[in-house]
Amino acid sequence: xxxxxxxxxxxxxxxxxxxxxxxxxxxxxxxxxxxxxxxxxxxxxxxxxxxxxxxxxxxxxxxxxxxxxxxxxxxxxxxxxxxxxxxxxxxxxxxxxxxxxxxxxxxxxxxxxxxxxxxxxxxxxxxxxxxxxxxxxxxxxxxxxxxxxxxxxxxxxxxxxxxxxxxxxxxxxxxxxxxxxxxxxxxxxxxxxxxxxxxxxxxxxxxxxxxxxxxxxxxxxxxxxxxxxxxxxxxxxxxxxxxxxxxxxxxxxxxxxxxxxxxx
Numbered sequence: 050x051x052x053x054x055x056x057x058x059x060x061x062x063x064x065x066x067x068x069x070x071x072x073x074x075x076x077x078x079x080x081x082x083x084x085x086x087x088x089x090x091x092x093x094x095x096x097x098x099x100x101x102x103x104x105x106x107x108x109x110x111x112x113x114x115x116x117x118x119x120x121x122x123x124x125x126x127x128x129x130x131x132x133x134x135x136x137x138x139x140x141x142x143x144x145x146x147x148x149x150x151x152x153x154x155x156x157x158x159x160x161x162x163x164x165x166x167x168x169x170x171x172x173x174x175x176x177x178x179x180x181x182x183x184x185x186x187x188x189x190x191x192x193x194x195x196x197x198x199x200x201x202x203x204x205x206x207x208x209x210x211x212x213x214x215x216x217x218x219x220x221x222x223x224x225x226x227x228x229x230x231x232x233x234x235x236x237x238x239x240x241x242x243x244x245x246x247x248x249x250x251x252x253x254x255x256x257x258x259x260x261x262x263x264x265x266x267x268x269x270x271x272x273x274x275x276x277x278x279x280x281x282x283x284x285x286x287x288x289x290x291x292x293x294x295x296x297x298x299x300x301x302x303x304x305x306x307x308x309x310x311x312x313x
Contacts, residue, residue, distance in 0.1 A: 085144045086123075086183060088137065094122025094129075095276055097309025103154050106286065108297045109163035113154050119278070119307040128181075131280075131305070133192070135179070143182045149192055151175035151204075155237055166248025167295075170237050171199040187211040190225075202233020208262070223264035223282070231289075234258045238293040250294045258287035271308075278307040 099119035104112050120129035126137045128147070135149035156172030159165070175194030182189040190208040195201065208225035235255040245252040264282035271277055281304040291299045 085140055085142070088125055089123075090125055092122055092124045092312045094120070095278065095307070095309035095311050096120050096122055097307055099278075099305045099307035099309075101303075101305045103303040104298075104301050105157070106290070106296050106298050106301050107157050107164075108295060109161040110157055119305070119309055121278075121309075122312065130181075130190075133179075141180050141182075143184050144180050147179045147181070149177060149179040149194070151192075151194055157237075164248070164295075166246075167240070167244050167250070173200060173202075173204075173233075174198045175204055177204075196233060196236075200233050200236035202236060203230040204228070204233060210266075217270050219268040221266040221268075223262070223266065225262035225264070227260040227262060227284070229258045229260075231255065231257045234287075234289055238290050238295055240294060253293050253295075255293055256289045258289040260284050260287055260290075274311045274313075276309050276311050278305075278309060280304050 097119045098116065100114070100116050102112055102114045119131065121131055122129055126145075128135055128137065132152045133149055134152070135147045137145035137147050139146050151173075153173045153175055156170050158169045159167040160169075173196040176197045177192060177194035179190065179192035182191075188210045190206070190210070192204075192206050194204040194206075196204070205228040206225060208223060210221050210223045213220050213222075234257060237255075238253075239255045240248070240250045240253040242252050244250065262282055262284050264280060266278065266280040269277040269279075281302065284301045284303075286296070286299050286301060290296055
C-alpha cells in the first residue's frame with residue numbers, strides 16, 4: 050500500500066493475510082447467501098454533539114479535548130460511525146464493501162520547550178476500504194487505510210462489538226487490534242539523526258506496531274428521541290511505540306460523552 054517496496058517488517062505480509070481472508074469470506078457459500086441490512090433513503094441512527102478526550106502519549110503534550118458533532122447513523126449508502134465516515138458499495142456477506150475515511154488525532158505539534166528541535170507531525174488522513182458485518186453474534190468492523198498525508202503509512206484494524214441490555218440501558222463491550230506498518234509508526238514516534246542533533250533526544254527508528262484495544266460503550270435513553278452515549282477505550286501500546294524517547298507511557302485512554310437525537 051506504499052509507493053515504494055515495503056521493508057521486511059512492513060504491513061505487506063499483514064495486508065496479504067487480510068486480503069486472503071477477505072477473499073475467502075467473499076467466496077464462502079454462507080457469506081454469499083447472507084443478506085445485509087437493506088439500504089433506505091432515510092436517516093437512521095444518532096446525530097448530536099459530544100465532548101471528546103484523548104490521552105496524549107507524547108512527552109509534555111496535554112490531552113486532546115474537544116466538543117464536536119457526533120454521529121452514528123446510516124443514510125442510504127452514506128454512514129458515520131463516530132470517527133469513521135464512508136460509502137457502502139457492493140454487498141459483502143452480512144454487510145457491504147465500504148470506501149472509508151478516518152478522522153484521526155495522532156498528529157502533534159512540537160510547540161513545547163521539551164520538544165524543541167523536533168518537527169511537527171502532521172495529522173494523518175487515513176483513507177481506504179472496510180466492511181461492517183452485522184451478525185447475530187455482534188458486529189465485526191474491518192478497515193484497511195493508507196495515510197494520504199505525510200507518513201503514507203498503512204493502518205489495518207479489526208474490531209468486534211457485542212451488545213447486551215440491563216433494564217433500559219444498552220452496553221457494547223468492544224475488542225480490537227490495530228496494526229501500523231513501520232512507515233506509519235516511525236513518522237509519528239521516530240527521531241531522525243537531524244532531530245536528535247537539534248533536540249538532544251536519542252535517534253530512534255520505530256518498527257511496525259500491533260496494538261490491542263478494549264472498550265465499553267453505553268447508551269442511556271433520556272426519553273424519546275434523546276439518547277446519552279458514553280464510551281471509554283484503552284490501547285496497550287506496542288514496544289515499537291513506547292520505546293520511543295518521545296513517548297511517556299505504555300497505554301492510551303480515550304473516550305466521549307454524547308447527547309444525540311435518535312432517528313428511526
